[in-house]
Amino acid sequence: MEEYDYSDVKPLPIETDLQDELCRIMYTEDYKRLMGLARALISLNELSPRALQLTAEIIDVAPAFYTIWNYRFNIVRHMMSESEDTVLYLNKELDWLDEVTLNNPKNYQIWSYRQSLLKLHPSPSFKRELPILKLMIDDDSKNYHVWSYRKWCCLFFSDFQHELAYASDLIETDIYNNSAWTHRMFYWVNAKDVISKVELADELQFIMDKIQLVPQNISPWTYLRGFQELFHDRLQWDSKVVDFATTFIGDVLSLPIGSPEDLPEIESSYALEFLAYHWGADPCTRDNAVKAYSLLAIKYDPIRKNLWHHKINNLN
Amino acid sequence: MSGSLTLLKEKHIRYIESLDTKKHNFEYWLTEHLRLNGIYWGLTALCVLDSPETFVKEEVISFVLSCWDDKYGAFAPFPRHDAHLLTTLSAVQILATYDALDVLGKDRKVRLISFIRGNQLEDGSFQGDRFGEVDTRFVYTALSALSILGELTSEVVDPAVDFVLKCYNFDGGFGLCPNAESHAAQAFTCLGALAIANKLDMLSDDQLEEIGWWLCERQLPEGGLNGRPSKLPDVCYSWWVLSSLAIIGRLDWINYEKLTEFILKCQDEKKGGISDRPENEVDVFHTVFGVAGLSLMGYDNLVPIDPIYCMPKSVTSKFKKYPYK
Incomplete structure (x- = not known):
């Protein structure tokens, strides 16, 4: 790391009249020194290599301190305009940011900073972003900011070509990953007008295969309902899906509703809920819906019994 | 069973009281960027526990004013930091809780309002500061702060409402921005923003049913609430989920x-x-949202909290309701 001279800068100290604990003093003093220098340089609006270096050191210690990100962005924008090769300069900044990103998976300033850099970049590339996105998701497959950033990239670059396969991979790895299921829906919403009959059928098969693997998993059931709603004008699978869902609830619908202990276990309460929702929409099957909701309230999802009673009241 | 567990009110009050005396702690300096928010969380928890006098009012107000960023005309989390919407809301909430908004004075109030309005973008969303981090948290923050100050206008509210409605998802939840995965904290910020704007009627009955379903689906068999499907429970969702359900009348x-x-x-x-x-x-973050959640459920005569503002109802009942007459 390059050494810069800050001896001409008069630090603006943090106001404090407190004595530091001995064991903390070294670390704290160093941090205070950095912050004092930063405050001074910010107040002078110095946009220089040494100011840039200082922001890196502070981000290293306190990455959530947003003021320093603002300041760094101003420095980068200025130095970029003075550099001979803007693309090279910004790519170097992105390289630095990749390192910081890997060390700070929970930080979210990073992602809006990254968006600002890409907007500034004369020739931004989605391809360049894919490795860091992959590393971050490998590290935490439900990282909210990383997923949001990935979607932002798809829209920013108008490029969805990797998304369906990527969502499939993540679902293969963890079938409960709601972020991946949601991303899949994001893909279809954006492919709504170009989806083919074959793709529709394939997608239904994909959903059913995943539910078959783990029936008691809320994400694909919610996804199934959402997918049906999205393509309601082009789909006629009602009976196929209903028959499929029915395979997970045994024969409970034909049993008398007695005490919870007398009722058998079923493979999926979400299947029962899905069916209740479906049956409730048609007056001919309303009785089945009432029974399904009653079973949820009594036995299969009793923690939400007030919701199920509300649904029954609505049907009556 | 909950029968054998009780809320340790006195201990929680002492814990919150102790927080600001830990200035020798390195953590204290690292969390400067959250200091004003922290004071709001602490004060609100103390209010719910019926012990607001645990903080010295004059000292808190004077600290709030020391966080004023004169360059941008709003509040920073700590003296000499940059102004930010989130901390500006905390400052306004603290002052309103103390019935002390007058200490702002006319000039500061005018600049504050213009700072908040100035952070609204063309699509109706808000950025947290001039750097441009955008999400529905900031829409809520801006509307809440303006509402507490009694300064909402249709120029601000209408596009903000449009933006919030775009964050509604197929599963009945709300995301951080359009297309983002549904998240319980975002349900609160979106529904809270709509409630403040008096625009909950923009949601259809079917949507309200779906939203209610998505929210109560967050409760796990062991009792706690999670923020997204298949995630672990966390006490802070006792606030985000319960307040949302309270706002749509399905608590x-x-x-x-x-x-x-x-x-x-x-x-x-x-x-x-x-x-x-x-x-x-x-x-302190989980402490306030834990006791606030208990208050919403009417536990043990805790001081009632307003699900829209996350402040005592005795304070929010004085706010002007939008649209202003």
């Missing part, structure tokens, strides 16, 4: 007894405070 879709038990199990019985889940380290 009873949650099983109170089980959730109460979960929150009470997250208390530190020795030093006070509430953690995210049992056995973890406590902090």
